[in-house]
Amino acid sequence: MRPERLLGLLPGLGFLAVLLAALEWAVNEGLIRRALMPPPSAIWEVLSDLIASGEVLGPLLATLRLVFIGFAIGSALGIALGIAMGWWGAAYRLLEPLVELLRPIPKAALVPPLMLFLGIGDTMKITSVSLAVTFPVLVNTLQGVRGVDRVLLDSARTHGWGTARVLRLVVLPAALPFILAGMKTSLGLALIITVLSEMLTGQGGLGFLILDMQRSFLIRQMYAWLVILALVGLGLNAFFAWAEARALHWQNRS
Amino acid sequence: MAILELEAVEKSFPARGGPPTLAMDRLSLSVRDGEFLSILGPSGCGKSTLLQIAAGLMAPSAGQVRVAGRPVTGPPPEAVYVFQQYGRSLLPWRSVRDNVAFAVEHRPGMSRGRAREAADVQLASVGLTGFGDHFPWQLSGGMQQRVALARALAAEPKILLMDEPFSAVDALTRLDLHRLMLELWEKRGLTVVLVTHDVEEAVALSDRVALLTKRPSTIARVVETGLPRPRDAVEVRETARFLELRHELLDALLTRGGHAA
Numbered sequence: 001m002r003p004e005r006l007l008g009l010l011p012g013l014g015f016l017a018v019l020l021a022a023l024e025w026a027v028n029e030g031l032i033r034r035a036l037m038p039p040p041s042a043i044w045e046v047l048s049d050l051i052a053s054g055e056v057l058g059p060l061l062a063t064l065r066l067v068f069i070g071f072a073i074g075s076a077l078g079i080a081l082g083i084a085m086g087w088w089g090a091a092y093r094l095l096e097p098l099v100e101l102l103r104p105i106p107k108a109a110l111v112p113p114l115m116l117f118l119g120i121g122d123t124m125k126i127t128s129v130s131l132a133v134t135f136p137v138l139v140n141t142l143q144g145v146r147g148v149d150r151v152l153l154d155s156a157r158t159h160g161w162g163t164a165r166v167l168r169l170v171v172l173p174a175a176l177p178f179i180l181a182g183m184k185t186s187l188g189l190a191l192i193i194t195v196l197s198e199m200l201t202g203q204g205g206l207g208f209l210i211l212d213m214q215r216s217f218l219i220r221q222m223y224a225w226l227v228i229l230a231l232v233g234l235g236l237n238a239f240f241a242w243a244e245a246r247a248l249h250w251q252n253r254s
Numbered sequence: 255m256a257i258l259e260l261e262a263v264e265k266s267f268p269a270r271g272g273p274p275t276l277a278m279d280r281l282s283l284s285v286r287d288g289e290f291l292s293i294l295g296p297s298g299c300g301k302s303t304l305l306q307i308a309a310g311l312m313a314p315s316a317g318q319v320r321v322a323g324r325p326v327t328g329p330p331p332e333a334v335y336v337f338q339q340y341g342r343s344l345l346p347w348r349s350v351r352d353n354v355a356f357a358v359e360h361r362p363g364m365s366r367g368r369a370r371e372a373a374d375v376q377l378a379s380v381g382l383t384g385f386g387d388h389f390p391w392q393l394s395g396g397m398q399q400r401v402a403l404a405r406a407l408a409a410e411p412k413i414l415l416m417d418e419p420f421s422a423v424d425a426l427t428r429l430d431l432h433r434l435m436l437e438l439w440e441k442r443g444l445t446v447v448l449v450t451h452d453v454e455e456a457v458a459l460s461d462r463v464a465l466l467t468k469r470p471s472t473i474a475r476v477v478e479t480g481l482p483r484p485r486d487a488v489e490v491r492e493t494a495r496f497l498e499l500r501h502e503l504l505d506a507l508l509t510r511g512g513h514a515a
Contacts, residue, residue, distance in 0.1 A: 151342040154311050157328075158335040159357050159409055173347050250347040250389060 038220045046224040056228060063194055063205040063232065066122065070129025071190045075183055078134040082141025082179070083167060092142075099138065107132035107189070111197050120201035125194065132193045133186040137179065144178025145171055177251060180244045187240055191233055206232070257445050258285040258308060258333070258413060263317035265303055277303055279470035280317070285413075285447055290439055292448045292456035295466030296507060301449040302338070302417050304471070308447065309335040309415045321413070333413040334406040338421060340399040344390040350377065350401050351386030357408040376404040380434060396427035400434070407438065413445045420455065432459060432487035440484050453507065457481070457499045458490050465506055477503065 020040045026032050027039040050056045084091040085099075111128050118124035148171050156166045172179075198207030206229045213222035265278040277300045285291050295301050306312040308319055310329040319326040321333055329335075334357075337343040344353050354373035358364055370386075377386055380400040390398055399419060406414060420428045436459060439446055450456050456463045457479055465474040481495055490496055 149342050151337050151339050152345065154306075154335065155337065155343040156356075157311060158309055158333070159360075159405075160329060160331060161360055165360055170345065173345070176347075250391075 035219065038223065042220050043223045043227065046220045047227055050224055050228070059204065059206050059209050059225075060228065060232070063198065063207065063229075066125050066129060066194045066198075066205065067187075067190045067236070070126045070194065071133050071183075071187060073126065074130035074133025074186060074190070075137050077130065078137025078182065078186070079141050079172075079179055081134070082138045083145055083171065083175075085138075086142045086145025086175075087167065087171065099135070103135045103139070107135075107193055108196050111193070111200055115201070120203060125197040125201070128197050129190050129193045132189040133183075136185040136189065137182040140178045140182025140185075141175060144175030147178070148174040177248055180247065184237075184240055184244070187236055188233070191236065195229065255287050256284040257287040257322055258447065259283070259318075259320045260304075260308060261318045261320070263304075263307060263314045263319065265300070265307065265312075266315050276470040278307075278314075279472045281472045282317075283464060283473055283476075285445060287412075288443055288445055289461045290446045290448070290459055292450055292460040292463045293466060294450060294453065294456045294463050294503060294507070295471065296468055297451055299466050299468050300471040301451075301466060304466070305335070305415050305417050305447065305449050309333055311335060332411060333415055334409050334411040336402055336406050336414060336416040336419050338418040340402040340419070340422070341390070341395070343402055344398060344405075346390060348389075349386060350382065350388050350390060350393070353390060353401055354405045354408050357405045372408055373404070376408040377401075379407065379438070380404045394427075396423045396431060399423060399431065403434075403438075407442070411444070413447065416446065416448045418450055419448070421450070421452070428455070429487060435459060436485065436487055453500055453503045454491065457496055457503065458485075458487050463499075463503065465503065474506070 023032075023037075024039045024041060027034055027037060081095065081099075085095055086092070107128065110131060111124075114124050114128055118127055152170055152174060153166065156170050161170070194205070195207030195210075198205040199211045202208055202211075206225055209225045210222055210229065213219070213225060260281060260283045262280045262282055263278060264276070264280060266274040266276045269275045281304065293301055293304065303312065307314050308326075310319070310321075310326045310333070321330040324330070345356065348356070351370055351373045354376055355366075355369035358372055359366065359369035374383075374386055377383060380403050382397065382400050382404065385393065385397070385401075390401060393401065399422075403419075420431050423431065432455065435446075438444065446459075448456070448459065460479055462476055462478050464476045466472070467474045477499065479495070479499055481490055481493065
């Protein structure tokens with residue numbers, strides 16, 4: 001990271017430190033009930049224990065696994081359907097009403113009915129996450145495909161390129177900025193639905209632990225796992241921003 | 255011998271809440287094998303439409319297009335279309351070399367390496383040796399149009415269909431590209447159909463100039479330039495014949511508004 005970038009982070013990080021210190025002080029002064037909100041230093045102790053003992057690894061990997069598998073399946077489905085609907089009018093007319101019907105449903109609400117059919121195992125969780133991921137990716141891909149420059153497509157046609165090749169080597173890369181914007185939205189949704197389905201099924205992962213600790217009145221532990229979850233979200237976003245910058249290096253025209 | 259023939263071609267576009275508007279009316283044109291022909295007309299007269307129909311990129315509403323004697327139903331392998339919007343016709347995520355390789359890499363028996371070698375040869379022929387690893391947006395407009403030209407040439411077409419290819423560059427770059435165009439045309443025995451609204455460009459480069467009418471467009475007349483070959487794109491502008499043709503064609507475009515005589 002460049003020095004000026006680090007310097008730019010300083011005010012925000014400083015403010016965060018002040019807030020934490022204020023919280024610590026408020027809890028110690030008895031302004032906030034310790035039973036509900038332990039001081040940050042106490043949460044930090046639990047957190048560093050979890051990390052040092054390696055206890056964090058199992059639940060963390062369980063959650064990440066669901067996020068990634070669901071994200072991959074949902075993205076692939078969204079991209080494939082989006083390209084089909086953006087390219088072939090017949091596919092659009094066939095699928096558009098269905099998509100418009102399913103799209104506005106908050107996918108969290110689909111977890112209970114899916115549990116009826118698929119039980120409480122990974123199949124159900126991955127299906128829920130994939131469903132949540134598919135729609136934003138689909139809608140963005142569709143928009144991206146429709147926006148591909150006519151001149152670019154005609155250039156491929158005049159050079160004798162077939163449809164399969166045009167879709168793979170012209171339409172897909174041209175729509176990539178849109179596709180990635182959809183995937184960025186979906187990555188957040190994937191984490192939400194993973195955590196929710198872990199809570200609802202009472203099985204494994206960070207989501208389950210947060211709920212379980214709260215029910216067991218292990219409040220410090222609950223906050224420690226919550227911090228881990230926050231770091232997971234931060235890490236996923238940073239990873240995605242890095243991957244996006246690499247994939248779209250050609251857009252950086254400065 | 256005609257390599258490209260348009261026979262009574264018509265084109266109408268759907269109009270909102272009315273009958274379709276006729277953009278092209280029974281237009282016939284025969285392009286000889288190996289000639290440099292310009293299509294000259296006022297703006298908005300449908301020059302690009304005509305060229306896109308000839309390239310098989312747009313279907314005519316009536317009439318027939320033939321390339322090398324065969325009816326055109328899609329882009330024919332003999333012809334390549336060069337766009338006015340060169341910047342938009344290049345793939346921004348591909349290097350200059352890979353943009354040129356685009357023309358041949360899909361052909362049977364072509365490896366990635368051979369396509370790139372072929373691309374480097376074409377880049378050299380348009381004066382862009384050493385720019386293969388650049389990206390299109392790192393080049394000037396004139397250089398981008400050279401890349402588009404190299405890509406078209408890499409396909410080894412018999413016919414180049416060029417849609418105002420030099421209209422978006424500055425005057426000096428344009429002259430430079432005119433010279434390059436004449437050199438390539440002479441060396442390769444190409445047939446070139448060039449659409450332009452620039453009378454001097456049409457006369458300086460062409461064997462024949464076809465004058466289009468306003469919409470619905472059709473050919474008003476075809477003029478043989480009769481200028482010597484090989485010719486220099488700058489020197490030819492000082493000849494009496496050039497000035498005479500320029501006067502005649504400008505007159506036809508301005509005073510008669512390009513209406514059919």
